[in-house]
Amino acid sequence: MADTVRRLLASCRLPRLETQMLLQHVLQVPRSWLIAHDTDVLEPGTVQRFQALADSRLAGQPMAYLLGEREFMGHAFSVAPGVLIPRPETELLVETAVQHINQSGLAAPRVLDLGTGSGAVAISIALACPQAQVFATDISPQALAVADGNAGKLGARVEFSCGNWYDAIVGQPAFDIIVSNPPYISADDAHLGQGDLRFEPIGALTDGANGLHALETIVAGAPARLASGGVLWMEHGWDQASAVRKMLQDTGFCRVSSLQDLAGIERITGGFL
Numbered sequence: 253m254a255d256t257v258r259r260l261l262a263s264c265r266l267p268r269l270e271t272q273m274l275l276q277h278v279l280q281v282p283r284s285w286l287i288a289h290d291t292d293v294l295e296p297g298t299v300q301r302f303q304a305l306a307d308s309r310l311a312g313q314p315m316a317y318l319l320g321e322r323e324f325m326g327h328a329f330s331v332a333p334g335v336l337i338p339r340p341e342t343e344l345l346v347e348t349a350v351q352h353i354n355q356s357g358l359a360a361p362r363v364l365d366l367g368t369g370s371g372a373v374a375i376s377i378a379l380a381c382p383q384a385q386v387f388a389t390d391i392s393p394q395a396l397a398v399a400d401g402n403a404g405k406l407g408a409r410v411e412f413s414c415g416n417w418y419d420a421i422v423g424q425p426a427f428d429i430i431v432s433n434p435p436y437i438s439a440d441d442a443h444l445g446q447g448d449l450r451f452e453p454i455g456a457l458t459d460g461a462n463g464l465h466a467l468e469t470i471v472a473g474a475p476a477r478l479a480s481g482g483v484l485w486m487e488h489g490w491d492q493a494s495a496v497r498k499m500l501q502d503t504g505f506c507r508v509s510s511l512q513d514l515a516g517i518e519r520i521t522g523g524f525l
């Protein structure tokens with residue numbers, strides 16, 4: 253029996269929304285098309301391409317990698333297996349940075365995003381604050397290639413450089429704001445072996461230690477790279493806020509505070525020099 257849209261959607265073992273999204277992706281059509289054409293017979297090549305994606309999804313591959321895209325701050329970011337899939341909770345880091353930049357009154361604030369991955373944070377800031385000079389770094393050339401592609405596609409002005417945290421910006425003048433969503437999962441956390449995390453780059457998820465190592469490195473290096481009155485904001489794990497506040501206070505930061513995400517979890521912590 254020939255495969256129709258309706259029959260394919262009904263026979264797939266994935267949740268209906270995911271099945272629809274994969275078929276939309278293969279056919280490059282909106283959801284309304286699937287509804288209006290549910291008795292259309294599909295080409296064998298279309299069915300094969302859909303089946304390959306459905307099998308990968310059933311094996312656990314994240315939807316974002318299969319679709320090649322994830323929305324963040326209203327922008328469609330390309331993603332690929334070498335790069336972390338941007339998370340909705342990271343939008344708090346962007347919103348906080350944008351608010352700070354706009355309140356600073358600086359004509360051309362210098363912004364640094366450490367560990368940019370797909371470029372989600374840096375590019376979203378650059379698009380929201382065209383007056384800012386935005387720099388972004390990563391240790392992964394693969395991630396930087398994706399980030400650079402996203403900046404081009406979305407029309408954002410961001411300067412990218414590769415290196416181990418601050419090594420990537422040697423010789424740069426001081427920054428007014430530093431933001432980072434570093435790897436903060438402890439190396440022995442069982443979640444690393446579950447769900448989407450199994451397929452994401454391990455170096456984007458864990459610091460290979462107790463989850464605080466990258467955060468400590470970023471805090472320790474910030475005073476030498478921030479302008480007077482500059483600010484540092486970092487995303488961290490649900491149980492790390494008090495440790496990060498202490499790191500900032502011990503390093504000489506003032507007005508140290510944490511902000512909660514929509515789930516009521518202390519998600520980002522920052523302070524002023």
Ligand SMILES: C[S@@+](CC[C@H](N)C(=O)[O-])C[C@H]1O[C@@H](n2cnc3c(N)ncnc32)[C@H](O)[C@@H]1O
Pocket residue numbers: 336337338339342366367368369370371372373389390391392395415416417433434435436455456457
């Ligand atoms: C949690 S991901 C965040 C990606 C992106 N900023 C986001 O929020 O979607 C952490 C990023 O830090 C990068 N990273 C890990 N270790 C690093 C290091 N030593 N120096 C610079 N970047 C590093 C990883 O490659 C990864 O892209």
